Amino acid sequence: MWIRTVSWLTVMLMVLSAAEDVNKTLSGVVGGSITLPDPVPERGFLSHDKPIIASVSPFGLDVYLNRVQWDRNSGLFTITDLQKTDSGVYTIESKTGRVFIKSYNLTVYDSAPTPTVKRLAGTSDGCRLLCSVDKRTSLLWYKDEEILNQNHSVFSLLITVQNQDQNSSYRCVSANPADSKTHHLNVRESCALNLGQTGIGNPRIRLFTYAFPTLCIVMIVLVGCLIKQRFLRKKRQESLKAEDVQYTTVQIRYDRRNQGGNPPESSGGAENAALTSIYTMLEHHSPNQTTPDVHV
Numbered sequence: 001m002w003i004r005t006v007s008w009l010t011v012m013l014m015v016l017s018a019a020e021d022v023n024k025t026l027s028g029v030v031g032g033s034i035t036l037p038d039p040v041p042e043r044g045f046l047s048h049d050k051p052i053i054a055s056v057s058p059f060g061l062d063v064y065l066n067r068v069q070w071d072r073n074s075g076l077f078t079i080t081d082l083q084k085t086d087s088g089v090y091t092i093e094s095k096t097g098r099v100f101i102k103s104y105n106l107t108v109y110d111s112a113p114t115p116t117v118k119r120l121a122g123t124s125d126g127c128r129l130l131c132s133v134d135k136r137t138s139l140l141w142y143k144d145e146e147i148l149n150q151n152h153s154v155f156s157l158l159i160t161v162q163n164q165d166q167n168s169s170y171r172c173v174s175a176n177p178a179d180s181k182t183h184h185l186n187v188r189e190s191c192a193l194n195l196g197q198t199g200i201g202n203p204r205i206r207l208f209t210y211a212f213p214t215l216c217i218v219m220i221v222l223v224g225c226l227i228k229q230r231f232l233r234k235k236r237q238e239s240l241k242a243e244d245v246q247y248t249t250v251q252i253r254y255d256r257r258n259q260g261g262n263p264p265e266s267s268g269g270a271e272n273a274a275l276t277s278i279y280t281m282l283e284h285h286s287p288n289q290t291t292p293d294v295h296v
Helices: 002-020 187-191 203-243 256-260
Strands: 024-029 044-048 052-057 060-063 068-070 077-079 088-094 100-109 116-123 126-143 146-162 170-176 179-185
Touching (some): 052 068, 060 068, 116 179, 116 187, 126 187, 179 187
Parallel strands (some): 024 100
Antiparallel strands (some): 044 088, 052 060, 088 100, 126 146, 170 179
């Protein structure tokens, strides 16, 4: 019994001393998992900040943290569903086979925020792009594979894209030691750059470049429609006036006695019954008469 107690104390002292000598730094993401790199194939321990959280024996695995897993084939420990409280020093001790003690400093980070890019007011030489995140992190701007600009623990990072560089590939990356998120962008679309044109992103220039010609075309079409409508209306009115006039044949009678009677009826029939005939009595005069005898 005494020997077993001494052996257990020896193990604990070795674990505590090993915890002070960190062999490797590890990083993980909240909600993710991490596998410690050194195996315990037969018998050993895993501790977190001194307390033992798992032990391996010929009978299997005893765990004191239900998120610790052990692969019997590889002998590796894995910690799942990482939380910020899982950060700290982990120590592995292998008692048989390859005997060793290794310690790792694990830091658990939040996942990197997703970056967004927006265009700011441009210059005659190009445009300015602002990469932003909703919490402080490291931001990096890449042009192809070259780092253009970078800063740590910031909310935003600015670059200026020159017109002559519009064919290059640009991306903004938010990163921490455990995770990274990337925003790729098409510079032609983001900056609206055109070779040989400066200030094309200015809203006023876009207005005069696209909206003004469109407005002129619309005005021309409207004026053409109004002229056509007025012409058709005038033509229709003239046509109606021409249809309202009814002509009849004037007969000249030499018998003056008959001129007091009714004028002959028009041959138009029932379809002209609504028309009003305007007439007068005409006489045929001899060439010697100077004053016409006309009765109205």
